[in-house]
Amino acid sequence: MEHSTIAAIATAPGAGGIAVVRLSGPESYAVAAKVFHPANPAKRVEDAKGYTALFGHFMEGEEAFDEGVALFFRAPHSYTGEDVVELSCHGGSAVARRLVESCIAAGAAPAAPGEYTRRAFLNGKLGLTQAEAVMDLISADGRQGAALANASLNGALAKKIGAEKDALTALQAHLTAWVDFPEEDVPALEDAQLVSTLTAVKGELDTLIRNYDAGAVLREGVDCAIVGRPNAGKSTLLNLLAGFDRAIVTPVAGTTRDVVEQAVRLGDIRLNLFDTAGLRETEDAIEAEGIRRSWKKLDEAGLILAVFDGSEPLTREDLALAQRCAGRPAIALVNKEDKPTQFDAEIIAGDFAMVIPVCCQEEGSRRVIAAAVARLLGTNNIDPHAASLSGQRQLAAATRARDAVAGALDAVSGGFGLDAVSVCVDDALAALCDLTGENASENVINEVFERFCVGK
Numbered sequence: 001m002e003h004s005t006i007a008a009i010a011t012a013p014g015a016g017g018i019a020v021v022r023l024s025g026p027e028s029y030a031v032a033a034k035v036f037h038p039a040n041p042a043k044r045v046e047d048a049k050g051y052t053a054l055f056g057h058f059m060e061g062e063e064a065f066d067e068g069v070a071l072f073f074r075a076p077h078s079y080t081g082e083d084v085v086e087l088s089c090h091g092g093s094a095v096a097r098r099l100v101e102s103c104i105a106a107g108a109a110p111a112a113p114g115e116y117t118r119r120a121f122l123n124g125k126l127g128l129t130q131a132e133a134v135m136d137l138i139s140a141d142g143r144q145g146a147a148l149a150n151a152s153l154n155g156a157l158a159k160k161i162g163a164e165k166d167a168l169t170a171l172q173a174h175l176t177a178w179v180d181f182p183e184e185d186v187p188a189l190e191d192a193q194l195v196s197t198l199t200a201v202k203g204e205l206d207t208l209i210r211n212y213d214a215g216a217v218l219r220e221g222v223d224c225a226i227v228g229r230p231n232a233g234k235s236t237l238l239n240l241l242a243g244f245d246r247a248i249v250t251p252v253a254g255t256t257r258d259v260v261e262q263a264v265r266l267g268d269i270r271l272n273l274f275d276t277a278g279l280r281e282t283e284d285a286i287e288a289e290g291i292r293r294s295w296k297k298l299d300e301a302g303l304i305l306a307v308f309d310g311s312e313p314l315t316r317e318d319l320a321l322a323q324r325c326a327g328r329p330a331i332a333l334v335n336k337e338d339k340p341t342q343f344d345a346e347i348i349a350g351d352f353a354m355v356i357p358v359c360c361q362e363e364g365s366r367r368v369i370a371a372a373v374a375r376l377l378g379t380n381n382i383d384p385h386a387a388s389l390s391g392q393r394q395l396a397a398a399t400r401a402r403d404a405v406a407g408a409l410d411a412v413s414g415g416f417g418l419d420a421v422s423v424c425v426d427d428a429l430a431a432l433c434d435l436t437g438e439n440a441s442e443n444v445i446n447e448v449f450e451r452f453c454v455g456k
């Protein structure tokens with residue numbers, strides 16, 4: 001249990017209708033009484049019941065500098081599980097900052113990043129995966145990403161991991177009894193039963209791990225490089241996806257020299273688009289530098305849209321590009337579908353996950369491209385209400401658990417004996433406990449809350 005009382009602005013910085021300063025800790029009511037005077041002289045802050053509000057004035061010493069509302073929560077019925085008072089003042093940073101300063105003068109300590117949610121976790125209000133979901137929810141900018149975070153906040157992941165842990169714990173109890181007391185009358189586990197439990201647990205973990213990348217795309221978006229030879233229609237594609245004239249388009253080959261960035265929302269996914277200089281051999285030093293940057297973007301991107309000019313025969317540059325895309329998350333867009341086709345798409349098909357004819361001058365192609373991107377990145381298969389893993393920490397723990405269960409299965413099929421199986425199941429259980437944050441070390445907890453902002 002923390003003994004300090006903390007204060008911070010809970011709302012986003014900048015101009016806004018209302019700003020909220022939040023107090024949490026045993027002295028919240030005492031601090032609030034100094035900085036907030038109820039307008040009704042019959043009311044006292046110290047007597048306010050939980051889930052009630054009072055109107056009044058915010059004070060610095062004897063000076064009232066704003067009017068506003070105080071909202072009261074009584075431990076343990078609050079976000080943090082401690083006494084909490086929320087002070088709503090007028091928006092804009094100046095008033096809210098002055099209010100925090102008054103709270104600190106009245107005895108509160110400035111809150112560290114994530115400290116409210118850390119206290120909620122330490123007081124048992126939230127599990128570790130739920131605390132992480134709070135962070136994801138705050139930073140989500142799309143409906144689907146926010147839905148995934150909300151499912152985790154509601155405990156979807158914690159519940160799923162709990163169920164797998166229960167299955168392994170039951171198995172382990174049986175294994176331990178059998179290993180420790182072989183002479184007693186513990187019925188030996190049938191291999192078939194052992195294998196079916198382990199296989200089921202492994203299957204659930206495999207699904208979570210398989211969906212990780214798609215979930216990350218929904219939560220965080222993806223960097224997308226638009227590449228291809230000059231005049232293929234890359235900038236036209238950028239403008240189509242952006243919905244406005246972002247980049248210069250001309251019939252001159254070599255129009256785009258520098259990388260042009262634009263974030264767009266395509267269906268459920270935020271794409272950070274990078275339109276690049278057309279790829280070709282050149283003597284021009286400026287263009288050459290642009291092309292070097294094009295290749296670099298291609299190598300770094302989480303998604304590649306390779307644009308080909310379908311109205312012309314395939315060239316050496318096209319082939320070089322296709323080869324560079326092999327094994328990458330890349331879609332070939334064969335552009336200028338409105339003109340007679342000269343392009344032999346068969347030759348590059350093997351290097352791409354998909355080859356799609358489009359006309360980047362036509363709005364209809366946007367939908368076709370959106371569907372292809374969702375299919376390639378797997379976001380169309382994600383159930384936003386289902387359990388999902390978020391962040392490297394969760395992924396690493398789930399992978400360790402899955403590998404340990406796979407090890408247990410190998411031990412069974414290799415006939416290594418039940419104690420070998422038991423060791424693997426122990427490892428799997430430890431990894432699942434790490435994932436949910438039971439027995440989480442100070443380091444792990446610090447790592448999780450470091451990513452938070454002040455006031456959360």
Ligand SMILES: Nc1nc2c(c(=O)[nH]1)N(C=O)[C@@H](CNc1ccc(C(=O)N[C@@H](CCC(=O)O)C(=O)O)cc1)CN2
Pocket residue numbers: 073076077078079086125
């Ligand atoms: N004004 C305000 N709005 C907010 C928050 C907040 O801290 N303050 N939250 C901050 O992120 C989120 C909501 N989180 C909250 C979680 C629990 C409790 C709470 O009072 N829990 C009690 C009562 C539960 C019940 O009645 O069933 C409890 O846990 O005992 C409040 C807010 C979003 N909206």
Ligand SMILES: Nc1nc2c(ncn2[C@@H]2O[C@H](COP(=O)(O)OP(=O)(O)OP(=O)(O)O)[C@@H](O)[C@H]2O)c(=O)[nH]1
Pocket residue numbers: 228229230231232233234235236237248249250251252253254255256257276277278279335336337338339358359360361362
């Ligand atoms: N007919 C037809 N013309 C297109 C289509 N898409 C683009 N164009 C034309 O192709 C030319 C080149 O388009 P851009 O978008 O500038 O091509 P780019 O790939 O960005 O070219 P660089 O910046 O030079 O590398 C322009 O004249 C476009 O109007 C299409 O689908 N059909």
Ligand SMILES: [Mg+2]
Pocket residue numbers: 234235236247248249255256275276
């Ligand atoms: Mg261009």
